[in-house]
Amino acid sequence: MAKGPRYSVPFRRRREGKTDYQLRRALVSSGLSRLVTRGTLKHMIVQIVKAKATGDEVVASAHSQELAKTFGWKGYCGNVPAAYLTGLLCGLRAVANGVKKAILDMGLQSPTRSSRSFAALKGALDAGVSVALNKEILPDEKRIQGQHIVNYAKTLGSNPEAYQYRFSKYLSKGLGPEQLAEHFASTKEKIVSSFKAEVKKP
Numbered sequence: 630m631a632k633g634p635r636y637s638v639p640f641r642r643r644r645e646g647k648t649d650y651q652l653r654r655a656l657v658s659s660g661l662s663r664l665v666t667r668g669t670l671k672h673m674i675v676q677i678v679k680a681k682a683t684g685d686e687v688v689a690s691a692h693s694q695e696l697a698k699t700f701g702w703k704g705y706c707g708n709v710p711a712a713y714l715t716g717l718l719c720g721l722r723a724v725a726n727g728v729k730k731a732i733l734d735m736g737l738q739s740p741t742r743s744s745r746s747f748a749a750l751k752g753a754l755d756a757g758v759s760v761a762l763n764k765e766i767l768p769d770e771k772r773i774q775g776q777h778i779v780n781y782a783k784t785l786g787s788n789p790e791a792y793q794y795r796f797s798k799y800l801s802k803g804l805g806p807e808q809l810a811e812h813f814a815s816t817k818e819k820i821v822s823s824f825k826a827e828v829k830k831p
Contacts, residue, residue, distance in 0.1 A: 663734040666746040673712040675719040675749045677728050688726050691719035700819045703804040709748045710775040710813045716749030720756025721824045730759045743768035775809040782806035
């Protein structure tokens with residue numbers, strides 16, 4: 630460790646590579662709620678967070694696991710279509726709680742065009758949350774619907790062993806990867822319809 634009268638030890642979360650405090654300060658100073666997107670190997674987590682003096686307050690949250698448990702999603706919970714649906718679910722919950730504007734918080738993730746984080750952002754935008762952005766970073770509709778996965782599955786059609794290996798979890802749930810785009814559309818409709826039903830309640 631460096632020594633000297635001018636050396637200061639970084640905050641613990643900075644040392645662990647978890648928080649960029651300079652970026653966090655800029656986000657909090659905006660005065661807007663933060664649309665926080667975090668991805669793991671198997672899942673996607675999207676939250677709307679407000680910074681307060683007593684600590685962060687989570688206004689709305691969605692986990693990609695909910696897609697399977699509540700809305701019958703049979704696809705992988707960590708890909709681009711699942712990220713979009715998770716962002717949509719969180720966005721609808723945020724709008725229901727009165728959140729209209731937010732700023733994207735990707736943490737230490739590298740901003741890669743058409744990535745899962747930007748798919749989640751597109752879901753929140755479609756739900757009605759306003760976020761300032763360059764639209765070129767968003768994935769196109771075909772990628773959001775999983776068409777790239779469908780195309781990949783079709784290329785493996787001549788290799789049954791590779792097909793079975795790559796899509797074993799899809800097939801075990803009764804979903805052929807070629808039907809992913811249709812399954813995505815039906816799951817999206819279930820999510821939107823569930824909120825429409827809540828709005829109609831007296």
